[in-house]
Amino acid sequence: MxxxxxxxxxxxxxxxxxxxxxxxxxxxxxxxxxxxxxxxxxxxxxxxxxxxxxxxxxxxxxxxxxxxxxxxxxxxxxxxxxxxxxxxxxxxxxxxxxxxxxxxxxxxxxxxxxxxxxxxxxxxxxxxxxxxxxxxxxxxxxxxxxxxxxxxxxxxxxxxxxxxxxxxxxxxxxxxxxxxxMDMDKPAESLILRDFKEFNFGSKKFGISQIEIIGVEEFLKERKGEIVEAIKKVKQEKQYDCLIFAVTDIMKEGSEIFVSGEEEVIEKIFNIKLEQNSAWINGLMSRKKQITPPLETFFKN
Amino acid sequence: MxxxxxxxxxxxxxxxxxxxxxxxxxxxxxxxxxxxxxxxxxxxxxxxxxxxxxxxxxxxxxxxxxxxxxxxxxxxxxxxxxxxxxxxxxxxxxxxxxxxxxxxxxxxxxxxxxxxxxxxxxxxxxxxxxxxxxxxxxxxxxxxxxxxxxxxxxxxxxxxxxxxxxxxxxxxxxxxxxxxxMDMDKPAESLILRDFKEFNFGSKKFGISQIEIIGVEEFLKERKGEIVEAIKKVKQEKQYDCLIFAVTDIMKEGSEIFVSGEEEVIEKIFNIKLEQNSAWINGLMSRKKQITPPLETFFKN
CATH class of the missing domain: 3.90.1640.10 (inorganic pyrophosphatase (n-terminal core))
Known part of the structure; x- marks a missing residue:
C-alpha cells in the first residue's frame, strides 16, 4: 500500500x-x-x-x-x-x-x-x-x-x-x-497575539500585529470596543511605546488599524484620522511592506 | 529566448x-x-x-x-x-x-x-x-x-x-x-587502457580492464592476435601478476576474456579453457560483480 x-x-x-x-x-x-x-x-x-x-x-x-x-x-x-x-x-x-x-x-x-x-x-x-x-x-x-x-x-x-x-x-x-x-470567535487579546511581532524603531519600541479576515465591517460592529480595550492592555503590559493591530480584510483589500500610543505620529505618517483608536486604510495589506518601512524611516530620522 | x-x-x-x-x-x-x-x-x-x-x-x-x-x-x-x-x-x-x-x-x-x-x-x-x-x-x-x-x-x-x-x-x-x-578502431593497447583498474588480491597484483562492444566475433576475427600481444606487453610493463581484459558484447550478453599471467588459476576459477590466452564466458557482463569477487575470494584464502 x-x-x-x-x-x-x-x-x-x-x-x-x-x-x-x-x-x-x-x-x-x-x-x-x-x-x-x-x-x-x-x-x-x-x-x-x-x-x-x-x-x-x-x-x-x-x-x-x-x-x-x-x-x-x-x-x-x-x-x-x-x-x-x-x-x-x-x-x-x-x-x-x-x-x-x-x-x-x-x-x-x-x-x-x-x-x-x-x-x-x-x-x-x-x-x-x-x-x-x-x-x-x-x-x-x-x-x-x-x-x-x-x-x-x-x-x-x-x-x-x-x-x-x-x-x-x-x-x-x-x-x-x-x-x-479564521477562527475569529477567540477573545480579542488572543487575536492580537496570534501573529505578533516586536520592532525597535530608533529609541521606540513597537508591537505590530496583523490578522486576515473576511467581513471586516460585521466583525468590527460586534467587537470594536473589545479590541480597543485589548490593544491598550497589551501595550501597557508589554511596555511598548506603541501597539498597532491591523485587521486586514482580504476581500475588501484594506485594513482597519488599531493604535495605542504615539497616536498623533501615526496619524501623520499614515495620513489618517483615528477615531476610537482606529482607522480604515484602503489598500493596506502587508505589515512587512506597508507598515514597518514608513515607521522605520520616520523614527530613524 | x-x-x-x-x-x-x-x-x-x-x-x-x-x-x-x-x-x-x-x-x-x-x-x-x-x-x-x-x-x-x-x-x-x-x-x-x-x-x-x-x-x-x-x-x-x-x-x-x-x-x-x-x-x-x-x-x-x-x-x-x-x-x-x-x-x-x-x-x-x-x-x-x-x-x-x-x-x-x-x-x-x-x-x-x-x-x-x-x-x-x-x-x-x-x-x-x-x-x-x-x-x-x-x-x-x-x-x-x-x-x-x-x-x-x-x-x-x-x-x-x-x-x-x-x-x-x-x-x-x-x-x-x-x-x-564505440570507436573501436584504436590500437589494442589504447582499448585495454580505456577503462582499466588495478587490484591487489592477497599478495597478487592484478590489472583488470573491460570494454563493451557489439559484434564480438567480427572484432576478434580481425584483432585477436593484436590483443594477445598487447595484454602481454601491458602486463610486462606494469609488472602485474595477471592482466585480464574482458571484451563484453552487450548484445550477445557475454565476454571474451583475455588473460596474461596466472592462466591455470584463472581457468580453474572461471571454469574455462583458455586458447590463445582467451575464452568466451556466457553471461559475464560485470567486472565489479562477476570478475573481481571470485578472484578476491580465491587469493585471500
Missing amino acids: IYVIGHKNPDTDSICSAIAYSFFLNKKGMETKPARAGEINAETKIVLKKFSFDQPELLETADGKELILVDHNEKEQMIDGETKIVGVFDHHKINFSYPEQIYFHAKAVGATATLVADRFFKHNIDISKEMAGILLGAILSDTVIFKSPTTTKKDKEIASKLNEKLGLNIEELGKEIKKAG | IYVIGHKNPDTDSICSAIAYSFFLNKKGMETKPARAGEINAETKIVLKKFSFDQPELLETADGKELILVDHNEKEQMIDGETKIVGVFDHHKINFSYPEQIYFHAKAVGATATLVADRFFKHNIDISKEMAGILLGAILSDTVIFKSPTTTKKDKEIASKLNEKLGLNIEELGKEIKKAG
Missing part, C-alpha cells in the same frame, strides 16, 4: 489533494490510500464536511512505508520516519534529493489541487460533485480566493471547470471556507 | 532531447532554442547526420540566460554560469534546489527522449520522420538497446510507436548507433 500524503501541519490543499490524487492514481491502476501528517485545521474540517469526505488516516510515523508526497517536497515538511518515496506531486519551489529515480511533477500554480484536477481532466476521469468540491475548496484556500500573488490563470480556469459540476458562487464558497478557518 | 539544454559532456539523449523538446515547446507557444553544453560525441554525430539535424548551438557559458534543463538536474552537471532556470525535464534521480517555483517533470524511464516523445503523442503534435529518428536513436543509446536495467516498458512502447514513422529494424539501428560510438 502506498500512502499519498501532504506536509506536516496540513492545510486544506495538502489534505484535499491527497484524497483526490490517491483516487486518481487508483483509477489509473495503482493501489494507494490518502493519509495526513497531522491534525486537521478548522478550515479543512469545514471543506471535508461540506462535501461529505472523512478525514484521511493519520500516520503517526511513516517508518517503513511507501509514500507519494503531495503539496511539499522539502525534507523539513515531510512526515518523520524512514520511508520509501515513490513520487512527488507539488506546486512549491523545489529543494529535494533522493537516491533513486522517481516520479516528480511540479508546476508553478497556486495550489496542488489545480494540478490534481488537471490530471482528472486530461485523463478523462470522471470527477464526482463531492471530489470537485474539495478540489475547488483547496484551490480557493491556497490561492486566498485568487488574491495570493501565486495565483495563475490556470488556477482560475480549473476552478471554473470544477464549478461546472457544482454550480456554486465561487467567491461565496471561498469566503465561507476562509471565514471558517 | 529560452535555451533548452542537456548536461555537460553531452550524450545522445541530452542532445536529441534538447532539440525535440525545444521544438515541442515552440509548438505549444513558447520561444525556445536547443543548445548544447559541450562537444558532441561520435555516437551523437552519427544520429544527427543520419536524420539530417544540425548540431544545436554551443553555449560557452549560460551567464544571464534562461534555461530549461533536459536530461539532468544536478548542479555539477549543469553548464556553468549565473542562469535563470525556467524548467527541468528529466529521467534521473533528483538532487535539485531552486529558490523559485518552476516546472519540474521527472519520471523513472530509461531515456529523457521517451518522456519527450510521450509529450508529442499526448498533445497530438505531429512528429516528422527525422524527429522520430533522433528520439528513437536517443532511446536506443540511453537504454543500451533496451539492455540497461533502467529500461522500462514505456521506453519500448514509445520506441515502437516512434518506429511506426520510420519502419526501421530497431535493433539494427541500435547496433549501428552504438557501434559508431
Whole structure:
C-alpha cells in the first residue's frame, strides 16, 4: 500500500489533494490510500464536511512505508520516519534529493489541487460533485480566493471547470471556507497575539500585529470596543511605546488599524484620522511592506 | 529566448532531447532554442547526420540566460554560469534546489527522449520522420538497446510507436548507433587502457580492464592476435601478476576474456579453457560483480 500524503501541519490543499490524487492514481491502476501528517485545521474540517469526505488516516510515523508526497517536497515538511518515496506531486519551489529515480511533477500554480484536477481532466476521469468540491475548496484556500500573488490563470480556469459540476458562487464558497478557518470567535487579546511581532524603531519600541479576515465591517460592529480595550492592555503590559493591530480584510483589500500610543505620529505618517483608536486604510495589506518601512524611516530620522 | 539544454559532456539523449523538446515547446507557444553544453560525441554525430539535424548551438557559458534543463538536474552537471532556470525535464534521480517555483517533470524511464516523445503523442503534435529518428536513436543509446536495467516498458512502447514513422529494424539501428560510438578502431593497447583498474588480491597484483562492444566475433576475427600481444606487453610493463581484459558484447550478453599471467588459476576459477590466452564466458557482463569477487575470494584464502 502506498500512502499519498501532504506536509506536516496540513492545510486544506495538502489534505484535499491527497484524497483526490490517491483516487486518481487508483483509477489509473495503482493501489494507494490518502493519509495526513497531522491534525486537521478548522478550515479543512469545514471543506471535508461540506462535501461529505472523512478525514484521511493519520500516520503517526511513516517508518517503513511507501509514500507519494503531495503539496511539499522539502525534507523539513515531510512526515518523520524512514520511508520509501515513490513520487512527488507539488506546486512549491523545489529543494529535494533522493537516491533513486522517481516520479516528480511540479508546476508553478497556486495550489496542488489545480494540478490534481488537471490530471482528472486530461485523463478523462470522471470527477464526482463531492471530489470537485474539495478540489475547488483547496484551490480557493491556497490561492486566498485568487488574491495570493501565486495565483495563475490556470488556477482560475480549473476552478471554473470544477464549478461546472457544482454550480456554486465561487467567491461565496471561498469566503465561507476562509471565514471558517479564521477562527475569529477567540477573545480579542488572543487575536492580537496570534501573529505578533516586536520592532525597535530608533529609541521606540513597537508591537505590530496583523490578522486576515473576511467581513471586516460585521466583525468590527460586534467587537470594536473589545479590541480597543485589548490593544491598550497589551501595550501597557508589554511596555511598548506603541501597539498597532491591523485587521486586514482580504476581500475588501484594506485594513482597519488599531493604535495605542504615539497616536498623533501615526496619524501623520499614515495620513489618517483615528477615531476610537482606529482607522480604515484602503489598500493596506502587508505589515512587512506597508507598515514597518514608513515607521522605520520616520523614527530613524 | 529560452535555451533548452542537456548536461555537460553531452550524450545522445541530452542532445536529441534538447532539440525535440525545444521544438515541442515552440509548438505549444513558447520561444525556445536547443543548445548544447559541450562537444558532441561520435555516437551523437552519427544520429544527427543520419536524420539530417544540425548540431544545436554551443553555449560557452549560460551567464544571464534562461534555461530549461533536459536530461539532468544536478548542479555539477549543469553548464556553468549565473542562469535563470525556467524548467527541468528529466529521467534521473533528483538532487535539485531552486529558490523559485518552476516546472519540474521527472519520471523513472530509461531515456529523457521517451518522456519527450510521450509529450508529442499526448498533445497530438505531429512528429516528422527525422524527429522520430533522433528520439528513437536517443532511446536506443540511453537504454543500451533496451539492455540497461533502467529500461522500462514505456521506453519500448514509445520506441515502437516512434518506429511506426520510420519502419526501421530497431535493433539494427541500435547496433549501428552504438557501434559508431564505440570507436573501436584504436590500437589494442589504447582499448585495454580505456577503462582499466588495478587490484591487489592477497599478495597478487592484478590489472583488470573491460570494454563493451557489439559484434564480438567480427572484432576478434580481425584483432585477436593484436590483443594477445598487447595484454602481454601491458602486463610486462606494469609488472602485474595477471592482466585480464574482458571484451563484453552487450548484445550477445557475454565476454571474451583475455588473460596474461596466472592462466591455470584463472581457468580453474572461471571454469574455462583458455586458447590463445582467451575464452568466451556466457553471461559475464560485470567486472565489479562477476570478475573481481571470485578472484578476491580465491587469493585471500
